[in-house]
Amino acid sequence: MAAWGERLAGVRGVLLDISGVLYDGGEGGGAPIVGSVEALARLKRSQLKVRFCTNESQKSRGDLVGMLRRLGFDISEGEVTAPAPATCLILKERGLRPHLLIHDGVRSEFDQIDTSNPNCVVIADAGEGFSYQNMNKAFQVLMELENPVLFSLGKGRYYKETSGLMLDVGPYMKALEYACGIEAEVVGKPSPEFFKSALREMRVEAHQAIMIGDDIVGDISGAQRCGMRALQVRTGKFRPSDEHHPEIKADGYVDNLAEAVDLLLQHADK
Amino acid sequence: MAAWGERLAGVRGVLLDISGVLYDGGEGGGAPIVGSVEALARLKRSQLKVRFCTNESQKSRGDLVGMLRRLGFDISEGEVTAPAPATCLILKERGLRPHLLIHDGVRSEFDQIDTSNPNCVVIADAGEGFSYQNMNKAFQVLMELENPVLFSLGKGRYYKETSGLMLDVGPYMKALEYACGIEAEVVGKPSPEFFKSALREMRVEAHQAIMIGDDIVGDISGAQRCGMRALQVRTGKFRPSDEHHPEIKADGYVDNLAEAVDLLLQHADK
Known part of the structure; x- marks a missing residue:
């Protein structure tokens, strides 16, 4: 596989899945995935544009954002495509x-x-x-x-x-x-219309955008079919067999959002 | 379509679906379909072999047969493939x-x-x-x-x-x-193994057997794929659009079991 510098060159916008990337849901509202609160904060301080693209459909956007803010995430309702x-x-x-x-x-x-x-x-x-x-x-x-x-x-x-x-x-x-x-x-994901609306709202072209998600079909394949790049995190619903999928290959696999942000801040938009 | 005499020639055994053919289930055990109790009695008095081939999986065979007997049907546990x-x-x-x-x-x-x-x-x-x-x-x-x-x-x-x-x-x-x-x-239906076990138990070859059911896929198409003939009744889950199905065509459509038995007693095994 090509070096990260090559794989992440020209990225200007980052679409983030929420469940399984920022946090794992569950009793009492769930828990942040280790390092994700701080990683999001670093990402938002960078020059990269950030938008959240979720299939969450148990909660209203208001409730979802309220819950994530209580967990420490820097997120507002207007940044979420749901x-x-x-x-x-x-x-x-x-x-x-x-x-x-x-x-x-x-x-x-x-x-x-x-x-x-x-x-x-x-x-x-x-x-x-x-x-x-x-x-x-x-x-x-x-x-x-x-x-x-x-x-x-x-x-x-x-x-x-x-x-x-x-x-x-x-x-x-x-x-x-x-x-x-x-x-x-x-x-919702992986519908192309849904990804396109998220890109429009972020004001970034598909080839300048990268999706970060835990779902090999909804996030990775869906984003790639829209001309985006996609990183799969090894958190949330990720399963080791995903890395050997016969048809779907992410542009990279990272242990978690924190590693994805490290790589993006080092290599994106260069 | 060919005359009934031609379509039913050589039939020696009859496989009967239960729900939607003998009775409609529901509150309080359900109700017999009009004419079915008497039609089954006539069929069993004839020279034709009869067996029941059901996908019923909410009840044990014993409970199913007990319920049908209370509704007036002549049926015993050993006659049922379930x-x-x-x-x-x-x-x-x-x-x-x-x-x-x-x-x-x-x-x-x-x-x-x-x-x-x-x-x-x-x-x-x-x-x-x-x-x-x-x-x-x-x-x-x-x-x-x-x-x-x-x-x-x-x-x-x-x-x-x-x-x-x-x-x-x-x-x-x-x-x-x-x-x-x-x-x-x-x-269960439409699995070929399931139909074949019912035919073995009835001791009739597929080409000498006819299935009577209300389910265009489970009963009609399934039986035909095993080399049997199949009649669809216009009771139970039958819907008028079934008669215009693009791929599945029953060997005949009848209003109910009573009409099917009338036709069989007139034309079968001639």
Whole structure:
């Protein structure tokens, strides 16, 4: 593999995944990943532009940022690209009224959305909300529509909490796709539209941007397909087998965000 | 389409699906489909061999047969091919110890199976048992195995209860397949091995047998792939769009089991 100087040359903007990179969620709000609070602070003091690009869909952006600030991270709401606000824009543009299968923590993001007489379904990481009853209700709504439309806020397979691996929204999206014979529209990583909106908001071109994430599909492959570079951290949901994936190869593997920031500050934008 | 006489010529054995053909499940045990009790009685008085081939996995065979007998059906346990007993045979043959994600109603079928220190997962139609917590546990067991093995008792998309359409095991199988990056082994229709065991038990060759079911994939396509003929009933989970399926075409469509039996008694084995 080429030297880091070559791999990171010309990087002007950094997109950061949140869960598994900054912190691991879990009981009591979770815990920062060692070195990440300080690494983010260093990154933000540099000349590099920074934006957060998350598939978090259990919490509103406000709650997410509040929680991260309490953990010590320098982050504000306006710096976060998240799927719930992006979905609301799409629903409004297309005049759609969703049945929501979502976590109570993110419900406030949909306050301005008409949910009467639903003509589509929106699912997000609902956690315990993915009961049989709730899944069946979403299924029945879709089956009663002539043209069933399903939005999924991300399609992650699982994420890591302090207590272990947890099923994310993706498996439940697949369940409804199979049950109804349809294909969901994914809002969030690895959808190219989602990465592009994050790049627009950061005002950096794809070839000048690098994604740092723990998800080989959502973060690494997704960003690379948009023309970005991508570093995978060995934290969060990272598994050693990721480094031997037959098709997806990150532009680099680092132990954690702290190592990524060390390398970026040394080699980027040179 | 050819005349019924031609389509049913040489039929000597009839495989009957249960749910959606004999009865619709639901609160209080469900209700017989109009005419089915009498139709089954007529069929069993004929020269045709009859066997039941079900993906029912919420109930043990004993409970299922008891319930059907109370509804008036002439059926005994030895006439039923069902996925739970078939799965137990496979587990024993391969020395596998399952983690079970199943309905309490079928648990007795697994009484003789060692479930300590599991090295595979078995999922069946668990109904309300498909909680997030139970799904996550099955997922975690699979992710901890070096070679994760998942058995799914059938892969139906949904079934019909008196109260409406209900998610079957298939969507949850797809969820775990996606979450773990694996492919499940299906025990039940439309698996060819399952149809073949039902044919062996009925002692009829595939080309002399006809399947009667409400599921276009599990019953119709599955039976045809095994060299049988197949009639789809317009009861249970049947939907009008089934008759215009781009790839699957039943050998005939009938309003219900009663019409199927009328036709069989008139034209079969001639």
